[in-house]
Amino acid sequence: MEQPTYKSGFISIIGRPNVGKSTFINQVVGQKIAIMSDKPQTTRNKIQGVYTADDAQMIFIDTPGIHKPKHKLGDFMVKSATDTLKEVDLILFMVNAEEKRGRGDEYIIELLKHVRTPVFLVINKIDLVHPDDLLAFIEQYKDLYPFREVVPISALGGNNVSRLLDTIKAYLPEGPQYYPADQVTDHPERFIISELIREKALQLTREEVPHSIAVVIEKMEREENKDVIHVMATIVVERPSQKGIIIGRQGSMLKEIGKRARADIENLLGSQVYLELWVKVQKDWRNKISQLRDFGFREDEY
Numbered sequence: 026m027e028q029p030t031y032k033s034g035f036i037s038i039i040g041r042p043n044v045g046k047s048t049f050i051n052q053v054v055g056q057k058i059a060i061m062s063d064k065p066q067t068t069r070n071k072i073q074g075v076y077t078a079d080d081a082q083m084i085f086i087d088t089p090g091i092h093k094p095k096h097k098l099g100d101f102m103v104k105s106a107t108d109t110l111k112e113v114d115l116i117l118f119m120v121n122a123e124e125k126r127g128r129g130d131e132y133i134i135e136l137l138k139h140v141r142t143p144v145f146l147v148i149n150k151i152d153l154v155h156p157d158d159l160l161a162f163i164e165q166y167k168d169l170y171p172f173r174e175v176v177p178i179s180a181l182g183g184n185n186v187s188r189l190l191d192t193i194k195a196y197l198p199e200g201p202q203y204y205p206a207d208q209v210t211d212h213p214e215r216f217i218i219s220e221l222i223r224e225k226a227l228q229l230t231r232e233e234v235p236h237s238i239a240v241v242i243e244k245m246e247r248e249e250n251k252d253v254i255h256v257m258a259t260i261v262v263e264r265p266s267q268k269g270i271i272i273g274r275q276g277s278m279l280k281e282i283g284k285r286a287r288a289d290i291e292n293l294l295g296s297q298v299y300l301e302l303w304v305k306v307q308k309d310w311r312n313k314i315s316q317l318r319d320f321g322f323r324e325d326e327y
């Protein structure tokens with residue numbers, strides 16, 4: 026029997042401070058997401074939340090450098106922000122229905138003109154305005170940028186949010202479920218763990234597997250009646266030859282990666298760890314997400 030199409034993608038939410046980005050994320054993915062955002066992140070793009078449904082997964086990411094138009098941004102920040110916007114599948118430009126268009130909005134629109142990613146205009150806080158005023162509000166933006174969709178919502182009350190999710194889904198490409206459904210809610214450590222494994226793999230294989238590996242934590246469970254945490258992770262590579270390198274002669278490389286990573290993970294979790302590593306080939310993995318460094322991997326910064 027044919028599987029129904031699964032869709033997934035990365036969505037950047039941009040907008041001036043206070044327009045309701047966090048409120049929207051919380052409405053979509055639930056309260057526990059805050060756990061993720063509290064973790065200090067050194068990487069460029071911060072995952073704000075992951076929404077997983079039966080037929081789709083949406084990964085919402087923050088794009089630093091977009092929200093601070095008041096400050097003079099270095100070229101690097103602007104470039105890295107626009108680079109991210111080019112890589113995502115969709116951009117939600119969120120505005121506050123109660124506020125007039127401002128310089129901050131215009132700054133963002135200028136950046137949007139440099140990318141081809143589809144952009145929705147999401148008008149939030151519609152609970153605060155009269156429906157008749159919405160049309161005039163939209164007029165302010167209409168001619169500035171060819172938004173693919175204009176969706177009014179109330180992030181706080183949840184009004185029209187499910188319609189927005191349906192519309193987002195329509196724009197997402199077919200793709201894998203990048204994260205287990207529970208990942209972001211329960212185990213923020215997973216990100217760090219996947220980074221540790223990835224680091225060891227890169228250290229040990231040197232230039233032989235450049236950038237193109239990712240690590241997905243499939244499972245993290247305390248074994249019953251034992252003081253051992255079972256971590257199952259998959260190292261994803263792009264080519265069969267890379268798989269060979271990662272596994273090594275008679276599995277020696279994979280064993281060494283596992284040994285070193287396990288020591289670090291035990292340190293992190295303060296518990297004994299049983300680390301089970303798998304290697305999988307998945308083409309085009311890197312193309313899709315090379316810029317989205319928080320996906321448990323990142324490009325080298327230099």
Ligand SMILES: Nc1nc2c(ncn2[C@@H]2O[C@H](COP(=O)(O)OP(=O)(O)OP(=O)(O)O)[C@@H](O)[C@H]2O)c(=O)[nH]1
Nearest residue numbers: 041042043044045046047048149150179180181182
């Ligand atoms: N009435 C109303 N208030 C909202 C709505 N969405 C967000 N708010 C309020 O707007 C304020 C700002 O919301 P946040 O979600 O923190 O905004 P943000 O865009 O994440 O802000 P930054 O993190 O500063 O960029 C909060 O007081 C929210 O409760 C909405 O749909 N209706």
